[in-house]
Amino acid sequence: MLGDILHPVTETPRNLFPVEFLYFIHNYMNKPLFMWAGGKTKMIKHYLPHMPSEVKSYCEPFFGGGAMFIHVMTKYNPDRAVINDINQDIMRIYRAIKTDYKNFITFVDALESKYLPLSKPDRKKMYYETRYMHAWHYGHWCNTQEAATLYFLLKTGFNGVYQLNHNTNGRYGTPAGLLNQKDKVYDRNVLQWWNNVLQQTEICSRDWKDVVDMEDDTFYFCDPPYRQSFANYGHSFTDDMCKELIQFCDSKSNVMLCNRDDDEWFADQHHTMNTTNFDANYTVGRKGKKEAKEILLWKTA
Ligand SMILES: C[S@@+](CC[C@H](N)C(=O)[O-])C[C@H]1O[C@@H](n2cnc3c(N)ncnc32)[C@H](O)[C@@H]1O
Numbered sequence: 001m002l003g004d005i006l007h008p009v010t011e012t013p014r015n016l017f018p019v020e021f022l023y024f025i026h027n028y029m030n031k032p033l034f035m036w037a038g039g040k041t042k043m044i045k046h047y048l049p050h051m052p053s054e055v056k057s058y059c060e061p062f063f064g065g066g067a068m069f070i071h072v073m074t075k076y077n078p079d080r081a082v083i084n085d086i087n088q089d090i091m092r093i094y095r096a097i098k099t100d101y102k103n104f105i106t107f108v109d110a111l112e113s114k115y116l117p118l119s120k121p122d123r124k125k126m127y128y129e130t131r132y133m134h135a136w137h138y139g140h141w142c143n144t145q146e147a148a149t150l151y152f153l154l155k156t157g158f159n160g161v162y163q164l165n166h167n168t169n170g171r172y173g174t175p176a177g178l179l180n181q182k183d184k185v186y187d188r189n190v191l192q193w194w195n196n197v198l199q200q201t202e203i204c205s206r207d208w209k210d211v212v213d214m215e216d217d218t219f220y221f222c223d224p225p226y227r228q229s230f231a232n233y234g235h236s237f238t239d240d241m242c243k244e245l246i247q248f249c250d251s252k253s254n255v256m257l258c259n260r261d262d263d264e265w266f267a268d269q270h271h272t273m274n275t276t277n278f279d280a281n282y283t284v285g286r287k288g289k290k291e292a293k294e295i296l297l298w299k300t301a
Helices: 001-007 010-015 019-029 044-050 067-075 088-099 101-115 122-137 143-156 188-198 237-250
Strands: 057-060 080-084 200-203 219-222 254-258 274-284 288-299
Touching: 001 080, 044 067, 044 254, 044 274, 044 288, 057 122, 067 080, 067 219, 080 088, 088 101, 088 143, 088 188, 088 200, 101 188, 101 200, 188 200, 188 288, 219 237, 237 254, 237 288
Parallel strands: 057 080, 057 219, 080 200, 219 254
Antiparallel strands: 254 288, 274 288
């Protein structure tokens, strides 16, 4: 099993395959359910050298697409895992996949089979009609239909941008994506993986401070919104909030905190964590790329 190959105590497979190859395979098989601005899939390789040797209890208070969760569940299989994001709409997706999987699939499949045979202009029309229904008519839907519809929109919308608009009732209002899917909108194997792994996971949707009171040996992975980013996911995260988070992380012995660090703001903050910087590229608009500096603050056992 891949989980065995990735387990830290299985020396032989580790020696047989370079770590980069293992993580390519791992990321290929288990993926975030949807693209999410600030998602950490590509950054995980930089965090690996600083990961704890074991994780019995795991908490990810700023979950988004949960790139680190995938890694932790695959490699460490902790006894307890708590995931949280203040965005109730996306956490409803995880909850529906955990507790009402069959109906979730039925709703998404109905949208998918209506969408796939359409021409591009008709797909676009369907996307905006579905977005309109999600914005204004969700009150008539059960939680699972609401979650499945948002999931469909995230899979067909523009590139992991989560935009809230006045004209979509303050709800999901991202424009359509390229709409060029060939034979599927989502990967059932990925959904199945999430359904399995969420059975042993507590799902919350609150402010981060409400979920971080856990066992002493808990490994916390904290990936708050980037400082000074326009992508605030509908909830701003000020520098004062960031300072509070730094203080919390500093009081723990098994913790990682990541962010952008273009202005070296973190160097002026008082804490005792280790820090490591990385160069990263991020996408701007449909084609552009911009270079950025990222920071990882960490203390692990
Ligand atoms: C950078 S993203 C996390 C990305 C994630 N690590 C991934 O790999 O996809 C930051 C997340 O923090 C959430 N967030 C913002 N303010 C929050 C708060 N006060 N408490 C909990 N979550 C919050 C946002 O909704 C967003 O999903």
